Every structure is written in C-alpha cells, then in structure tokens.
Amino acid sequence: MDWIVQASTFAADVDFAINVIYVLVGFWFFLTFGIFLWLVIAHRAKPGQKAEYLTGDEREPKKFISRAHMLVLVCDVAIVVAAVQVWVQVKQTLPTAPETQTVRIVSQQWAWSFVHPGADGQLDTADDIKTVDELHIELDRPYIYELTSRDVLHDFSVPAFRLKQDSIPGRVITGWFQATVAGIHEIQCAEMCGIGHGLMPGKVVVETPEEHAAWMQSKSGGAMLASASR
Amino acid sequence: MRIAAKLLTSCVLSGSILMGLALAAPASADVGQAANGRGEALFNLCTQCHGSAGEGKHNIEAPAIAGLPTWYVTTQLNNFRSGARATHFDDIQGMRMRPMAMSLTGEGDVEAVAAYVGSLPVTYPVATLEGGDAAKGQSAYMLCGSCHGMDGNGSEPQGGPPLAGQSDWYILSQLEKYKAGIRGRDPRDAFGMMMQPMSLTLADEQAMKDVIAHIMTLKPAN
Numbered sequence: 490m491d492w493i494v495q496a497s498t499f500a501a502d503v504d505f506a507i508n509v510i511y512v513l514v515g516f517w518f519f520l521t522f523g524i525f526l527w528l529v530i531a532h533r534a535k536p537g538q539k540a541e542y543l544t545g546d547e548r549e550p551k552k553f554i555s556r557a558h559m560l561v562l563v564c565d566v567a568i569v570v571a572a573v574q575v576w577v578q579v580k581q582t583l584p585t586a587p588e589t590q591t592v593r594i595v596s597q598q599w600a601w602s603f604v605h606p607g608a609d610g611q612l613d614t615a616d617d618i619k620t621v622d623e624l625h626i627e628l629d630r631p632y633i634y635e636l637t638s639r640d641v642l643h644d645f646s647v648p649a650f651r652l653k654q655d656s657i658p659g660r661v662i663t664g665w666f667q668a669t670v671a672g673i674h675e676i677q678c679a680e681m682c683g684i685g686h687g688l689m690p691g692k693v694v695v696e697t698p699e700e701h702a703a704w705m706q707s708k709s710g711g712a713m714l715a716s717a718s719r
Numbered sequence: 720m721r722i723a724a725k726l727l728t729s730c731v732l733s734g735s736i737l738m739g740l741a742l743a744a745p746a747s748a749d750v751g752q753a754a755n756g757r758g759e760a761l762f763n764l765c766t767q768c769h770g771s772a773g774e775g776k777h778n779i780e781a782p783a784i785a786g787l788p789t790w791y792v793t794t795q796l797n798n799f800r801s802g803a804r805a806t807h808f809d810d811i812q813g814m815r816m817r818p819m820a821m822s823l824t825g826e827g828d829v830e831a832v833a834a835y836v837g838s839l840p841v842t843y844p845v846a847t848l849e850g851g852d853a854a855k856g857q858s859a860y861m862l863c864g865s866c867h868g869m870d871g872n873g874s875e876p877q878g879g880p881p882l883a884g885q886s887d888w889y890i891l892s893q894l895e896k897y898k899a900g901i902r903g904r905d906p907r908d909a910f911g912m913m914m915q916p917m918s919l920t921l922a923d924e925q926a927m928k929d930v931i932a933h934i935m936t937l938k939p940a941n
Contacts, residue, residue, distance in 0.1 A: 600814035619808035639811060684767050688818030 496649035496670035496695070499579045503651035506568075506575045513564040579652075584631035584665050591633045592624065596643035596656045599685030601676055607709065618708045624693045627701045628671045636662040644680035647693055653679055668695040758835030761828055764819060765836070774842035775886055780812045782889035785839035786939065788873060791880040792833035794910070796820045800829070803907035810901050812892070841939040844886040850925070851887075851932025859930045862920060866913070871937030878910030884939035887931050894918050894927045 495501050543550050591612055593604035603624045607616025612635075618625075626632055636645055638656040646653040650666050668674075676691035696704060762773075765784070770776055773785030784792065798804035799820035805813025823829050864871075866879030873881035882890060896902040903915030921927045 595808075597811055598815050599818045602808050602814075604808075621806045621808060621814065684764075685815065685818045688822055 494649050494670055494674075495651070496668055496672075496674055497647075497651060498667040498669055499575070500649070500651040500669075502575045502578060506571045509571045510568055513568060517561055517564065580664065583633055583663065584667065586631050589631045589633060589665075590627075591635060592626070594624070594634050594636045594645055594656070595639060596637070596645065596678070596682075597639035598641065598683050599678075599689035601645075601678075601689065601691035605705075608705065616709065618705065620708075622691045624676070624691065625701060625704050626668055626693060626695055628668055628695050628697055630698075631665060631667040633663060633665045636664065641682050642680050643678050643682050646677045646679035647674055648677065649674040650693075655680055668693070671695045671697060757828075758831035758833075758838075761823065761832040762835050764822065765832065768815070768819075770842075772842055773836060773839045775844060775889070777847060777886065777888055780889075780892070783842050783844045783884070783886050784836050786841035786884065787836055787880060788875065789830070789833045789837040790875050791873070792836050793829055794878075796823065796829045796833060798905075798908050798911070801907060803905040804902065804911065807901045807904070809899070810896065813896075813902070841884040843884060843939070846887050846935055848887045848891060848928055848931060851928035851930075851935075853929070853932040853936050856929035856931065856933030859921065859926060860933045862917065863930065863934075866917075870940070871934055872940040878913065881939065882934045883937035885934070887935055890931050890934060891924075891927055894921060894931075 495504065545551060548555075590606055590610055592606070593612060595602040595604070600621055601624070603620045604612060605618040605620070605625060606612050607614065607618055609616055634645075636654055636656045637660070638658040640658060642658070643656045644653060645656055647666070649670070650668065652664070652666055654662060654664050656662060672695055674693045674695065676693060678686055678689050680686075682689075694704075765773070768776060768779055768781035769784050770781075773783060775781050775783035795804065797820075799813070799817045800823070802817075804810075805817040807813070820829075823832065860869075863879075863882070866874060866877040867882050868874050868879065871881060871883030873879050893902065897911075897915050897918035898921070900915065902908075903911035903913075903918075906912065921930060
C-alpha cells in the first residue's frame, strides 16, 4: 500500500492490518491452489484405475484438511487481533489532546460541504467558516469530525489518510484524523449515492499553522468558498 | 499552347472549387445534424432530473428547462462549471446540478446541450403555489419586466431569462436564494449580481407569491 502516500497518523496502522490480511490470505490461497493443481495433474484419469470414493467418516484421510483448517483458524485469529487493534484506535478512540479541534463534514448529492471553527475554536458560533469542496486543516493537529448527510448514504473517504466512514442521514457520526503530510489530498465518495456519485470529489488541504492562520484570516466573516475549479 | 494550358488549368481549378462547394454543402448539414445529435445525446444525463421533455420534477426540485434560450443555458452551465454558481454552503439544489455541468468536459458540449434544450417546446408547468395575488404582483413586476421583459419572455441584452413558462415553486426558491445571498454573490456571475439586489425589493414571501402569481399569467413565446 506504500504507493499511496500515508498522510495520517493511523495510515501506517491501517496498512499494516491490510498487509497482514494480504500475506496470510495470500499464503493459503497460493498453497491451496498449488496443492489442488498438483493433485489434479498427479492423480489425473489413468487407464484401468478407478477413482476412490471417500465418505469422510475416517479421520486419517481427513487430516490434511482438518489440520490445515486449524492453521487457517490461527491465522484468522491473528487477522482479527490486528484488525481490532486498528479498529479500536481509529474508530473507537477519540483524541483528547487540548489542541484538538472539531470540524463538521456535510455530505449531499453531489458535494461535500464543511464547517470549520473560526478563531474561537468552537463550532456553531458567528465566526464559523463554511466551505464547499475544500476542507482546510492544520498539519499535525488532531481533528474530530462530525459527519452528517443531507439526503442519502454517502461515504467520506480520504485514501491518503486511510479513512473511510459512511455518512447516514439523520445521524451525526463522530471520528477523527490527524494529518501528517502537508498538501492537497483527495476526498472521494465511497458509497453509491446516485447518478452523480462519481462526480463529487473534494479535497483536504493540509496546511502549516501559518498557512492555516492566513487562510482563516482570508475567510473570516465569509459564509462561502467559491472553488474556482477542481 | 500556353493559352490552352491556362484554360485547362482554370477549368480544372473551377471544377475543383465547384466540386468542393458541392461537397461542402452536405458536409455542413452533416455537421449541423451531428451537433444536434450530440446535444440530444448529452441531454440524456439531464433527463434523469429534469425529465425526458425537460419539464422538471418538483419532487426532486429540478426546474423545467425546456425552451430556455441557448444563451441563458450556456451562461448558467458555465457558471456552474466555474463555481460562480452553486458553491454556497446552503445551495443544496445547486450543488446537485454543479457536478452534472462539470461533466460536460468536451469542447462544444455546453453549447450543444444548450442548443438542444432551447429547441425543446416549453412544457407549461402546473401551478403549485397558493395565496398569490396576481393583481398586486403586476405592479411589482414592473421592475422585473425591465430585464425579464414585460411579457416575461426574457431579454438577452439585459441578461434576464424568460420567466413565463417557468415553475412557480422554482421562481420562489430562487428568489429566496437571491434574498439570502445564496445565489448572485459571486462577481463572476454578473447577471446574478444584478438580480440579487432586485430580489430585496420583494419584502416578504407574500410579495414574492404575488409577483409569481402575475408571472404565471404570462404566456411563453414558443
């Protein structure tokens, strides 16, 4: 997964869990199909030799399956342990650092809108900065997001952050991220949401504290951001 | 000999030009047909929300567009594409339209689909609003008429689109957006910026309903 930049604090952990799955599942996949192919070739039909019918009642012939099954279950446990660790860290633990800020992410057919706290650091106050298509955040600062939908199911996906979260109308879903790479990262909708599903890209703009302060200054008092293009 | 050669050359050249002209005529017609077909093909996407005849769908807040002049459709599509329209946080319906306009990426796509929309017959949407007083609205419409035409059929030089034949609920929703500053605040949307202060002359919802009631009495030109 290294070909997609790891731009959040948990991106490497998500990649680790995925790689564990790749390696363990891949090992059994190729081993199983290799043995299967060998059996097909080695025990192909031969003149005068009749196929043996196994009922499965005797343990001895089944040991190649049952023992391998046990090993697969061990691998399953390893996958579950790796995945749950990441799940708890990414989905069930919110940052508590005092510098943590909250942003609101609003999905709709077919656009992303954002509410950033203004200078007071609080949402739902007069200095909130509302934007369309662009989420502006500070590098290395933890953010809690409140994800909502105005209409149907969407999914807020930032591949560089390894973040993917459904948004559901009527619910406010809370999560977090902390960007570690400055620059512009793509937002995609990862849940089929209608005819414009493929036409609603957005971007996360990760800025240094100075750049972010300058951006906030330029938007202070504004209720909108007109993106020139995307 | 030299004269004969010149005559032959001029005959060949004339023949070539005539043949070229003869070939060019059907070629132009083909280009025209292809452009029309292209607009119709592109319009398939529009039908998902605006209906197969461009009649609009109130339940998904997609307005009637059939018969809107090409210049207006072109301007609005370009506004959507550039972000001059529908980039306000509260323009929910506009943001549904914006990616659709942005999907017109081919050269001439906007013009082709705008021409096709303009060629569709007006669909005469049914009235959905109640409580408007057309008589009161008629006097308020005097100001609107300076750009939209006293007959409601629009004016390209003034940048006012036709209002006759438009859905009443759509006119109300756009007036509300103009009044709230959701539409017509981007400097790139020159005509929108002209409309924004005009909307403020309609003091409240009743005033808007009155003028819309008058607009609904106007007859579309095509």
